[in-house]
Amino acid sequence: MAHVGTATSAVGGAGRDLAGQYLDAAIGLLERVRDEEAGAVTEAGRLIADTVEAGGRIFVFGAGHSSLPAQDIVYRAGGLALVNLLAVPGTVGVDVMPATLGSALERVDGLAAAVLDTSPARAGDVLIVISLSGRNALSVEMAINARALGLKVIGVTSLAYPQATKSRHSSGTYLKDHCDVVLDNKIAVGDAELATDDIPAPFAPASTVVTCALVQAVVATAVGALAGRGITPPLLRSGNVDGGHEWNGRIMAEYRDRIFYRS
Incomplete structure (x- = not known):
């Protein structure tokens, strides 16, 4: 975590310096x-x-603010049309009251199994599980149960947390322990990049910025791999460009058995 000097003005030079410090930290x-x-x-x-080529489907899950990178690759202009959000009601964001309910649900044993058992996910599909800490029962069990059902699991997490925190799953394990591929977003424990002498808590989280970029890099790699095999990637176009809706309609029709957010 970067440590910057005492802020003297929210608008003056120190305020601008904090912005620069944050951007530098994110870039780093x-x-x-x-x-x-x-x-x-x-x-x-x-x-x-491999999964797209074999006719499989892609699912992504994240709870709390980790749901933001998950949502960023679903029904997204320039993104793969086959990525589906695996949503757990009450955990997607701050759309419940109190907001702390979402955090509480992340610690409930058995919830992941119920979600997966009632989802369209099946053997041969891929599930991307995004969890900054990787310590809560929901993300750990989501990975465990997905693999038990025959899915491949890609975990996106911070490997700093298992070194500094205790698992909240009964097994004592973390998300990283139940994945076929693990992506480390390098975020420090606490997810705050700045601190000053006159502000009592660290601030300026960067996990969303970095994790969104990391997951988009994976999607870009998948798109390139498909093209390299002579397979046209099922990509969506922006609805705000001419012909975008028509293009997307054709993609939705062609891949309707693998897209679950469409009506």
Whole structure:
């Protein structure tokens, strides 16, 4: 975590310096991910490409703020049309009251099994599980149960947490222990990149920025792998460009048995 000098003004020079410090920290993390996770990104992209080629489907799950990178690759212009959000009601974001309910649900044993058993996921599919800490029962069990059903699991997490925190799953294990591929987003425990002498808590989280980029890098790799095999990737186009809706309609029709967010 970067430590910057005392802020003297929210608008003046120190305020601008904090913005620069945050952006520098985020860029530094992105550079680390680029340099240190290249092999895992390639492996994850190849796994997704293999699944698409074999007729399988792609699912992604994240709870709390980890749901944001998950949502970022679902029904997204420029993204693979076959990525489906595996949503657990009450855990997708701050759409429940109190907001702490979502955090509580992440610690409930057995919830992941119920979700997977009632989902369209099946053997041969891929599930991407995104969890910053990787310590809560929901993400751990999501990976365990998915593999038991015959899915391949890609985990996106911070490997700093298992070194500094205690697992909240009865097995004492973490998300990283139940994945076919693990992607480390390099986020420090606490997810705050800045601290100043006159502000009582660290601030400026970067996990969403970095994790979104990391997952998009995996999708880009999968797209490239498919094209390299002579397979046209099922990509979506923006509905805000001419012809976008028509293009997407054709993709939705062609892959309707593998897309579950369509009506």
